[in-house]
Amino acid sequence: MRHLGYLAGASALALATAHPAAAQTSDAPPQSTTSDSADKAAAPAPDEVREIVVTGIRQSLERAAEIKRNADQVVDSIVSEDIGKFPDPTTAAALQRVPGVQVAVTQSNQIGNVKIRGLGDILTTLDGREIFSTTGRSFSLQDVPAAALARVDVIKTNTANLIEGGIAGIIDLQLHKPFDFDKPTVVLNGRGNYSVKADRLDPQLGFLATDTWSTGIGDIGALVNATWYKTHYNHPRTREGGPRSGASLGRPDVMVPIVAEGHSNHGYYERPQVNASLQWQPSDALQIYADGLYTGSRAEDEWSLSNAQFFISDETTMSDVETTDQCFTARVNQNGLNPREVVDRQGTADPGDDVQTLQPFTLNKVCNLKSATFRNAVSQQNTHSYYNKTDNYLGALGFKLDTDRVTVNGDVSYQNSHNIGEEILVATAQRIPELRYVSNQGDGLQLDTVGDNAYAQPDGLVIAQGLNQYFSRSKGDLFAAKLDSSFEIGDIMKSFDVGMRYAVRKAEFDQAVVQTPSPGGGSPSNPNAIRVVDAGLPDGFLSLLPSISGLNGGERSLVPDPGYLRSDEGRDAIRALFGAAAGDPDYQPQRHFDARETTFAAYAQVHYEVPLGSMTLDGTVGVRPTRTKRTINGFSAISIPATDDEPARTEIVPLSATTTDTDILPNASARLRFGGGLQARLAYSVAIRRPGFASLNPGLSYALAVNKNVLNSGSAGNPDLRPQKSENYDASLEYYFDKGFAAIAIYRHDLTDRVISSASAESIGGILYNISRPRNVGSARLQGVEISGQTFFDFLPGALSGFGAFGNFTYADTEVKGDDPLAGYPLQGVSKYNFNAGLLYEKYGLTARAVYTYRSRYYDGDLTGNVFLRAIDPDRADDTSYTPAVLNYVRPSGRLDFSLSYEVNDRIRLDVGGTNILGSHYYGYYNEKYLGNQYRYDDTTYTAGIRFAL
Template sequence: MTWRALMLGAVSSIGLTSAALAQDTSPPIDQTPPAENETPSDVGTVPADNQQPSAQQPIVITGIRSSLERAAEIKQNADQVVDSIIADDIGKFPDPTTAAALQRVPGVQVTVGGNNEITGVLIRGLSDILTTVDGRELFSTAGRTFEFQDLPAEALARVDVIKSSTADLIEGGIAGITDLQLNKAFDFQDPTVVVTARGNHASNTDTITPQLGFLATDTWETGIGDIGALINVTWSSTDYNRPYFYVPVRRSGTFRFDTPGVALPNVNGGLNEYGNYERPQANASLQWQASSELEIYADGLFTGFRSDNQSAFVETQFFNEGTEVSDIVTDDNCFDARVTEGGFNPRVIQNPNQNGGQPFLEDFTVQNLCNVTSATFRNARAFTSAQSRTAETNNYLGALGFRYEKDAFKLDGDFSYQDSTYTNETFIVDIGKPIEEIQVVTNDGNGGRYFQPGNPLYNPDGFFFRNGLNQNFTRTSGDMLAAQLDAEYEIGGIIDRIQIGGRFADRSARSDQALVNIGAPGGDMVTPISDATGLPSDFLVSTPGIPRQNNGAPVLIPNPDYLRSDEGRDYLRGFYGLPLGDPEYQAERRFDAQEKTYAAYIQAAYDIPLGDTINIDGLIGVRPTRTERTIAGAGLVDGVPVPVESSTTDTDVLPNASARIDFGGGLQARANYSKTVRRPGFGSLNPGVSYVIATNPNVINSGSAGNPDLRPQKSDSYDATLEYYFQNGFLAVAAFYREISDRIITSASAEVIDGNTYNISRPRNLGAAELKGVEVSGQTFFDFLPGALSGFGVFGNYTLVDSEVTAEDDNLFGETLQGVSKHNFNAGLLYEKFGLSTRLVYTYRSRYYDGDATGLNIVRPIDADRVDEVFVPTVLNYVRPGGRLDLSIAYDLNEDIRLTVGGTNILRNKYKSYFQESYLTRDVRYDDSIYTFGIRARF
């Protein structure tokens, strides 16, 4: 029997049983986070059977234990399959950002971004997540997702990761929904002020940077009702450095060196991503209890990002005329490959003027190539590059709403407006020189290394301008006006309550870009830097260094601060022959989108007895939606921008059904079905085409385009769980199955435009994919142990995910989905007693691939019986397994003062990747270890 049949059978059988039986509803457990000033007796956990603990068995919980047990309550009583994170108290979230906190949730995987922040959140291997804040949709600029790292953990009261959908939830996340809940004034009993301060020490930079937070709230009794106000402000500044070492593309040695039978590296190099970023954040709430039935509120949220940063590249290119190679060492990894005259993999060419318009392969020969593990090159060309950037993000969200509740009737209305903008200015200058010798190791079991005798790239003499000057100025923005109305009427009996509601959202998104790329004056490696007599004396500056390059010795690059200055930019523009001043946004690189979404829902909650101790309840609902979208862009025809516009309308009907059986004694089971939808991102829908001719002779021309014909992704989602809750913890097993249609991916293919060949990246609907798996999670504290040992506890979760592309006509047929690790787990040791709270957590994920490198020109294995087929063998960039160990320790000096220390990635895990075959190493990236110390004071 298939996974789908099993899951559907579980939902159907429970649903059929529920139609024949009835029982009264038990009162729900309060799911709100603990108020700041609750006494210990107020925060006791209600046991799973909804019975209060006896006087002989008091439960007093605080801190980490309080947050874990409240999260278990939410999981137990939620209408959906939910896992939650609760801030055990204001300012006590142990992780610095929302993304970092989410990695502890069962089924959630994360990646590390270029600035060493936790980012790239996935739920059960899928990135298609809808983010809401207090139930309102939240996004970043022109995208569909929210950058979780923009919201610090100190701003949060709670995060719910909702893995199964119901009709009352906003549509848009086939992976799930993350609901970020902020603190509100009415959550507090007394006037409260909380101040937090933390110092963060990054190992890669050896600097200490600040992280600050402030919260103040109060409630007043007035003649017109109770009024509460809260403000929360946070700010952080972070220095970072993330070194990379890479061996990107293999190339047949026959072309340049007359060394048949070897796959040599085309280039070898690395980079430092380094700089500083700041994150300001503020949120506020105003609540007015106008009467016992009516509450009126206003909420506001601002998140920001500011950064001056740079990528410092250092690279040696081996396939230049005059370069020599010797001391070649290969291993036993040999393969047949199709090879062009230039030593690359042949591309599939799509040209309407050749081969009757049918795709065809570039000319090639078949060669047997062996992997080169080390070699020495002489008379090669090396270059360094400064890619200087200035970036800024501003997200604003404001909302007004009301809650009305009288007897069995509830009515909620919410009206919100969001505005989000992102700007980035990138200015790139490359310099280079010939070098006498470089000794390269491509694979030493740890990813490779190289050594240049004398470190010539740290000598300021002999540099030339090379490759070119690149300006990339972008601005993206988005806004949305949304209105939502929800009503609920409690009936009682078999049909416990009826919910109806509707939502309207008016969304717009814009993107502008100026991309200017011009070759070096006089050509590559022709004009010495000394010819630019107007450059300052500090034009060349030192980089931090890369561990696998010259043992971490620094090199010289153009000064990134000078490249960020108006004076520096204009001098170099004039020297390269470009107009002065910032380039104007280009019509062919712009899109403007307008989208209106209409949604309504009706949902019934049922509650049915199955005897004296067993009860079944659940939801049955449907959510019809309609989306009307227009997106305008431009494409180049003979070098002239030509406007292109596309309009689409999508109508979807999204049903859901769920059942929960409460067997009593803390044991319960669930079965859920829902249909979910994910609309394409606006950038992916852009009908325009953008491309550029490369000035680097070792890089092929490239470009990107959208696809206005993209269809929304859809998923039939099935979930089943078995959960057992006991006084000190819980155990849960969940099985899930997702049948996904019209999955969207982006890949590159060769296209001929105006006589030039470009690798153009386009998104497309994959066709079909499926994802299935099992989650196991649990937590407990060892209260039965004597004395101090009773403070120990453990928690853990393991997720097995099996995914597959099932579209037979796709080159990824049979592959897993991008970003999906098969094995994932968290294992944590806890201790809380005598004012001490500690947490030691190890987070692991197995191999996954984070990119489709098929469009690159790397030589690759080809099956003998497919040599003459017009296709490109798949090459994926796989990330090797890895794990991170994190530690947090907090000590309460008294009820108002808490001291904290901690560390993330304290075992110094690195990102390591390879091309398709494990011996074709690609990247080693040095993830940082961050050590923190801080204080929290409450008044």
């Protein structure tokens, strides 16, 4: 607890910004609930009466402030504005408004990659129960649509009664329950969502019905809530593969991208969801309930591209070269790439016996390429066609007993989650007689063919590279039983909590990876290459890639049709052409793993309250011991070198590992309430994060690449990984006033046994592979400041009194420590600065909100193990332990979103909204801004909806 004094001193600072505290009267009538009391804590407590159905954005924010003010933990909440109306279109999009939370846009143009205070190691719970996706530790927040939620809590500090497993914190998703309502309710929601780049209007539907009946055996409530939506998306990008010396093109002094391309992720996803709940109150003291949830995800999408590869053919030439004055000294091997340290396994079992060598190199000064003309470059025009299906089921039974001095809550739940994933990659290629490449130094690239649009001409296309098939299935289930109890004691020691949880988690994964070389050599230079027009494939094999502005001025190009590659007929025709077996490939034993994990946890916690004159000091002190036993089984493919008697071969060897972890997780908190709405907090806790099952898989799998510009790769797990552990320190000063709320919080997390995965070059059977392995390395430090606030301008006259403002600011200082290769760098995915600023209006039935969200630079990829050139210190060139990092940085960006709704009457509400209406884009670069990597054209979406309450 050595940092508590530092935290307490810094918490004396306060800025005015955040959520309101006291309930205000809005023009829209509030929906009544079963209780007027606020939640005692963020996580559902045994004696808690839920109160989460509100009407209007103002009441939603006021309710969130009540939760924050009264919680035992450091908590920020998001409360639904109405049934089926969350403040943002998705859960992750709403979470980006929470102080300390950062998000990013995914390849499917969704808000995702949620991090709390710089960490993605988040435990997700649903109504207090752990929930996950297949074999992972995390849950895909997109799988529960925001329209189904009543509330989300972001819990940043642990208490002993909360489930362990999130060193970043806990995100608790809460669904509507029948006893939230005091009258029969039926609500229908319909919405249309228009994505500008996809140019599609997609439907979104929601339905909720609930009622409560007084019977001879007590009150009985039932609720069913169903949602469904389908979204088409188009996420175009341009990309410049990492820098390489242009020596083979006659210019060793120039950095030339390995590849320049335009590509697009496009397709659709749909998500059905149904949840139901029964509540029975046989007496005032006892409630019995049953909950059920189904969520699904279906996606048919594709990643298609057309590019120019400058080093794949000896016939490619470069002229009209223009460089910049952006230069550096680099190590360069004989292939014009960064030399790598090679680990030669040579069949040895002990890693200590491995031989490590650095490839030979020369020192070159290289300068960045601004523009050039290329002749006879090879274009690959590829399609990765995907199909994904996920289903999650959860059922629970439980009871709540609440007497004068004792509360008991028992809950038994079972979850099953499974996924099927399919990917088919087919490549075509041709020669581009002449094209002009221009790097726009931070705004993407321009790649233009000279003369006709060669990318759209089928005659020169040949079947290239190879046929890649990736099929996987994963499933996981969890049985959990927990018992929580609380006993009221007295005046100082208010109550004593004790409980336990028993959980059995199972996971299983299977995969097939089949890579078949292209018939005829697959190169436009090879006279045996098979032209697409001569391959006997139907006309539907090729289709036009969606327009990409950086590729040939937006003209479209031909690629293998993704729908054709998803059809059984198309797949088998392609397999026959490549000489691969018909039908989907069998799962391969060397890629299988299964796991069983049993966890027992108990806890004891005291709530205290001490009057100090006009002030009150209260808080919690607790401890949660846990014990986990885990067995994981896998297989490894071992290369056996040739001998005089036998040829080289590969053997599949079963592997198994059993580990046991015991952890003691203490927590302590103190809140000093000064009166007049001012309170201060201090909190200390220890949290753990268990490794993912894929990271624990003892097997090794690897595959040869069929494209010589792509590295052979593989992965291996580590069954001896230890849980990551974090010591967490928090302090805050909060002031709740008549029309709002202001808060400042500071935090520090000290992480140990941090798990990272990194790739290194390994020689297996005389072939070089980039093998990624996880390991516990060193430590990390996270610390920062969160400022939040909100107020309403009720003092203004007339219509102006409906205005309000809100915002938050986060400063995050992170550093990797210890022996980590990235020691001294910040954590991946963390921006140092993040803020939200918003203006809202609510009066006369009109509700409006505009929010701008900004985050500063961060890096989202560690590419150090790759072969790209990078700047080095010439004085350390011969130091084989010196490997400068290559990180993919993302430049600062902001997004503006808005929403507007109007209450026609008590039953009908109309609304419109828009996300990313300023068209913010993503730009990623290698270490320096002039070394562009990707430029993504993020989409803008507009929405319009109607709500009927019957």
